[in-house]
Amino acid sequence: AQRVTQPEKLLSVFKGAPVELKCNYSYSGSPELFWYVQYSRQRLQLLLRHISRESIKGFTADLNKGETSFHLKKPFAQEEDSAMYYCALRSSDKLIFGTGTRLQVFP
């Protein structure tokens, strides 16, 4: 079955601390993975996609096919990073989302 798992509902860190939001997936074939972010009172928006190998707002994510993971990382968290983060897997032009992780960054 195709599935995305985000094991942490809430991750709390202090400003300047490293952040790692975990994402594991189940998919037969070559996966295409994304991270979406939803800031307070804003719409869901794309943060990054693995295929582009980009860094957005200091966040990076590496696809690890051996561990079936796509963890989101940032070396130094900022208060403005506080938001809901969703990992998503593309399947036949639709997205399968995880349940999301709320990141709280304290000053």
Next chain:
Amino acid sequence: DAGVTQSPTHLIKTRGQQVTLRCSPKSGHDTVSWYQQALGQGPQFIFQYYEEEERQRGNFPDRFSGHQFPNYSSELNVNALLLGDSALYLCASSPEVGTPIFGYTFGSGTRLTVV
């Protein structure tokens, strides 16, 4: 460009009633997908419309139906509402199916409360 617009933003309905939600896609996008996001959950795929036809469907009952118009806008209809249908309904538009760079643009959603 206004992006994806959805209406209404909030809605309260009674069990057993019917509801219609509306979505206008981003300019240049011709594919519309609908998602249901229950409280504390990630969005779940309902169905996708392309060229005015339902292209694929998630695991939702037939009470959920949709339509796409020639201008690419779309409606989501839910009949015989249940309390469990209370959720945020998201519309997402995307460029033509098969475009090499896959990308959704999401609307702000319609918050449906069934009482």
